[in-house]
Amino acid sequence: MPAPSHIPAPTPSSPFAHLLSPLDLGPFTxxxxxxxxxxxxxxxxxxxxxxxxxxxxxxxxxxxxGLIITGGYSPDRSGRLTAHARPFDARTAGRHRLITRTVHEHDGRILLQILHAGRYAAHLLAASASATKAPISPLRARRLSSVGIGRLIRSYAATAARAVEAGYDGVEIMGSEGYLLNQFLAPRTNHRRDRWGKEAAGRRALPLAVAAAVRAALGPDRLLSYRISLLDLVEDGQDWEETLALAHGLVAAGVDVLSTGIGWHEARVPTIATSVPRAAFVPVTARLREAVDVPVVASNRVHEPHLAEQVLARGDADLVSMARPFLADPELPRKLAQNRAREVVACIACNQSCLDRVFVGEEASCLVNPRAARETQLRLVPVPAHRALRVAVVGAGPAGLEAAVAAGSRGHRVTLFEAGQELGGQFLLAARVPGKEDYALALDSWRSRLLAAGVGVRLGVRAELTDLTGYDEIILATGVRPREIALPWIGASPTASERGPRVISYAQLLAGQAEAGRRVAIIGAGGIGVDVAEFLVAASPSPTLDAVAWRERWGIGDPAVHRGGLGTPAPGGAAPSGRTVHLLQRSEGRIGTGLGRTTGWVHRAELRHAGVDQRSGVRYVGVEAGGLRIRQDGTEQLLEVDTVVVCAGQESVRELEVPLRSLAEGGAGPRVHLIGGAERAAQLDAQRAIRQAVEVVAAL
Known part of the structure; x- marks a missing residue:
C-alpha cells in the first residue's frame, strides 16, 4: 500500500528514511x-x-x-482490569465499528489488543495460573481449573472473531507486563502440576494454545501480533531459553509480529520512567530479532524519532512502538515526513497525566498535550485573519509557552514577553536534574513551535503596563518565586570569624547561581526537595545517560544467566557524588507520599541507595556556626552542614494583575487571564498550568 497522498513519502536522503518506509506486515503493508x-x-x-x-x-x-493498537480488552469477565469494565462481547464489538471506520478513513491500520488481567484484576473474579496474590493488588486470585482454561481459550478465539466483525485489521495478544499469559509462563506464579504447568513446556502451553485458536479465528487476512515479555524483571521469571522457545512456538502457531514488552507491573525495576536511559532494553530486542523470522517491534524508552531511526538503521528491530509519544503529539509521523521534526511535541516520560491517572481509575491525558483524549471537548479552532486578536503572553514558563503556541496556531497575533534571557521557567530547572534530561527536549520543541506559529518573542523584557498597551488579550503566566523562610542565627551576633551554613534556594542551586558544599540539609521534601536531593547525590555524568551503569545499578542482568533478567543491584549506602545529604520535612509520615504513583517509588529507591538521611516531623530552630539546628521528637540536634537548600514551596508572581485589571475595568482595556503558577503556586503543577493555557486560548 503506498503512503497516502496527504503524508509525503520519505526520500532516501530523509533523516527518517527507515522509520518512514513502508513494511509488509503479514496480510497487509x-x-x-x-x-x-x-x-x-x-x-x-x-x-x-x-x-x-x-x-x-x-x-x-x-x-x-503506521499501526495503532487499542487499549486492552478482556476476553471474559474474569480478565477485566476493573469491575466496571466490559469484556469485548458482541454488543461492545458492534459499537467499535465507529472506531475502525474512523481509523480507516485516514488510511490507518488498527489492532484490538486482547488482555486478560489475571491476578492484576481489581475485582473478586480475578483468576490466574495458581492461587496467588500480586504485591500491587489487595485481592488474591483464584486458580483457573482445567475446564476454565479450555473455556478461556475459546473466549480468546471468540473475541478475535468479534474484532474481525467490528472491522479491526487484526488483534494483539497481551502476553507481557505480568498479565495472565505471562503469569502462566513464569515459575513465580505458575505452581501447577498438570499439563498447564510443572515444566517450561507446560507453562507455555496456554499462550501457544491461545495463539493457535486466535489465528484460526482471524483467518489469513488479519494480522496477529503477540506482545512477548523479554525481561520479566521479577524473581522466578522466565529465562532466555524459555523465552526463545515461546517465540518459536508462537511463530509456528501463526503469529505475524512479535512486539516486545519489558518488566512486570510489580517489578521493582523502572522500565519507562524518565530516569530510564533511552533505548536501555533494545539490546535484548535485537537478540530476539536475530532468532526469529517475523518482524519484531522495539519498545520501552525508544521515544524520540532520531533514536528510533537509529534502532531501525542498525537492524535491532523492524518497527518501533511509541505509546506516550503519540499522546504528546498525534501528528508525530506527519511532522517527520514534512521535515518538521523539531516541531514534534516531545514526550518527557513523566507519567503524571497518563499512567498515574489510569492507575487510580481516572482518564488519561498528557501533561504537554492536554487535548489528548479530550479532542472532542478541547478544540483549537483556527480563526480567520479579520478576527485575529492581539495577544500578549507574559512569562515563558510551561504555561506561557503553551499559551503562546496555542494562540499563534489559531491565527492570533501573539507576542511573548520573558524577563529572563532563556525560555522555560521551571522546566529549565527541572531539565538540570539527573533523570529529567527529557525536559530539555520539551523546551526545544516549544522554541520551534513558537517560530512555526509566528509568535514574536521578547527575551530580557520585564513587561510593564506601557509594553502591554494595544493588546486585546493579556495572558499572565508570570509563574512563581521560591518561598523564603526565616532561619534565625542562634546565640550572640556572629563575629567575622564565625560562619554559619550558606542558605540558598533551590532555584539558585539548579540555575547554577549558587553551589552546594559537601554536607547539605534540604528543607522541604516535596517533589522539588526530592529532585534537589537527587541532583546533589547523583554521579556525573547522569546515570540516565549511561545505560550500562544504570543496568548495573538496578541489577538488570543477562536473562540467559539470570532468570527474568533480574541480577543483583549495585551496592548502595553512599552518594556517588560523595556528599552527605539530609532531606527534611515538617509533616509526619513517609517522605515522598505526594510523588507520582508510578514514579514515586523510583525516587525513594534512589534516595535510599544514595544513603540520603530522610527525616519527618522536623522543626527548624535556626543556624549557627556549626550548621542547622533542628528539633525532632522533642529533642534538639545540630546537623553539621555547610549548605542549607530551601525547598519550602513557592509564591505566585503577579504584581501586574491589579494594574492590568484596573485598566480593563469598564470594558475599555484588554481582558486579563491568569494561568499556571501565577494563578496558583501550590505544588508547581505543570499539568494544571499547561491545561489552563490551552483552555484559556481555546475560549478566545
Missing amino acids: VRNRLVMGSMHTGLEDRAEDLPRLAEFLGERARGGA
Whole structure:
C-alpha cells in the first residue's frame, strides 16, 4: 500500500528514511514503522465514551501512525482490569465499528489488543495460573481449573472473531507486563502440576494454545501480533531459553509480529520512567530479532524519532512502538515526513497525566498535550485573519509557552514577553536534574513551535503596563518565586570569624547561581526537595545517560544467566557524588507520599541507595556556626552542614494583575487571564498550568 497522498513519502536522503518506509506486515503493508502502542485511556470502559475514543484514535491515524493498537480488552469477565469494565462481547464489538471506520478513513491500520488481567484484576473474579496474590493488588486470585482454561481459550478465539466483525485489521495478544499469559509462563506464579504447568513446556502451553485458536479465528487476512515479555524483571521469571522457545512456538502457531514488552507491573525495576536511559532494553530486542523470522517491534524508552531511526538503521528491530509519544503529539509521523521534526511535541516520560491517572481509575491525558483524549471537548479552532486578536503572553514558563503556541496556531497575533534571557521557567530547572534530561527536549520543541506559529518573542523584557498597551488579550503566566523562610542565627551576633551554613534556594542551586558544599540539609521534601536531593547525590555524568551503569545499578542482568533478567543491584549506602545529604520535612509520615504513583517509588529507591538521611516531623530552630539546628521528637540536634537548600514551596508572581485589571475595568482595556503558577503556586503543577493555557486560548 503506498503512503497516502496527504503524508509525503520519505526520500532516501530523509533523516527518517527507515522509520518512514513502508513494511509488509503479514496480510497487509503498513505505511511506516511507527506503531502507536497500546495504552489504556479510561475511555475504553463505557459505551458513551466510544465516540471520544474514536476521535482520539482517529486523530493519531490522521497524523500518520503506521499501526495503532487499542487499549486492552478482556476476553471474559474474569480478565477485566476493573469491575466496571466490559469484556469485548458482541454488543461492545458492534459499537467499535465507529472506531475502525474512523481509523480507516485516514488510511490507518488498527489492532484490538486482547488482555486478560489475571491476578492484576481489581475485582473478586480475578483468576490466574495458581492461587496467588500480586504485591500491587489487595485481592488474591483464584486458580483457573482445567475446564476454565479450555473455556478461556475459546473466549480468546471468540473475541478475535468479534474484532474481525467490528472491522479491526487484526488483534494483539497481551502476553507481557505480568498479565495472565505471562503469569502462566513464569515459575513465580505458575505452581501447577498438570499439563498447564510443572515444566517450561507446560507453562507455555496456554499462550501457544491461545495463539493457535486466535489465528484460526482471524483467518489469513488479519494480522496477529503477540506482545512477548523479554525481561520479566521479577524473581522466578522466565529465562532466555524459555523465552526463545515461546517465540518459536508462537511463530509456528501463526503469529505475524512479535512486539516486545519489558518488566512486570510489580517489578521493582523502572522500565519507562524518565530516569530510564533511552533505548536501555533494545539490546535484548535485537537478540530476539536475530532468532526469529517475523518482524519484531522495539519498545520501552525508544521515544524520540532520531533514536528510533537509529534502532531501525542498525537492524535491532523492524518497527518501533511509541505509546506516550503519540499522546504528546498525534501528528508525530506527519511532522517527520514534512521535515518538521523539531516541531514534534516531545514526550518527557513523566507519567503524571497518563499512567498515574489510569492507575487510580481516572482518564488519561498528557501533561504537554492536554487535548489528548479530550479532542472532542478541547478544540483549537483556527480563526480567520479579520478576527485575529492581539495577544500578549507574559512569562515563558510551561504555561506561557503553551499559551503562546496555542494562540499563534489559531491565527492570533501573539507576542511573548520573558524577563529572563532563556525560555522555560521551571522546566529549565527541572531539565538540570539527573533523570529529567527529557525536559530539555520539551523546551526545544516549544522554541520551534513558537517560530512555526509566528509568535514574536521578547527575551530580557520585564513587561510593564506601557509594553502591554494595544493588546486585546493579556495572558499572565508570570509563574512563581521560591518561598523564603526565616532561619534565625542562634546565640550572640556572629563575629567575622564565625560562619554559619550558606542558605540558598533551590532555584539558585539548579540555575547554577549558587553551589552546594559537601554536607547539605534540604528543607522541604516535596517533589522539588526530592529532585534537589537527587541532583546533589547523583554521579556525573547522569546515570540516565549511561545505560550500562544504570543496568548495573538496578541489577538488570543477562536473562540467559539470570532468570527474568533480574541480577543483583549495585551496592548502595553512599552518594556517588560523595556528599552527605539530609532531606527534611515538617509533616509526619513517609517522605515522598505526594510523588507520582508510578514514579514515586523510583525516587525513594534512589534516595535510599544514595544513603540520603530522610527525616519527618522536623522543626527548624535556626543556624549557627556549626550548621542547622533542628528539633525532632522533642529533642534538639545540630546537623553539621555547610549548605542549607530551601525547598519550602513557592509564591505566585503577579504584581501586574491589579494594574492590568484596573485598566480593563469598564470594558475599555484588554481582558486579563491568569494561568499556571501565577494563578496558583501550590505544588508547581505543570499539568494544571499547561491545561489552563490551552483552555484559556481555546475560549478566545
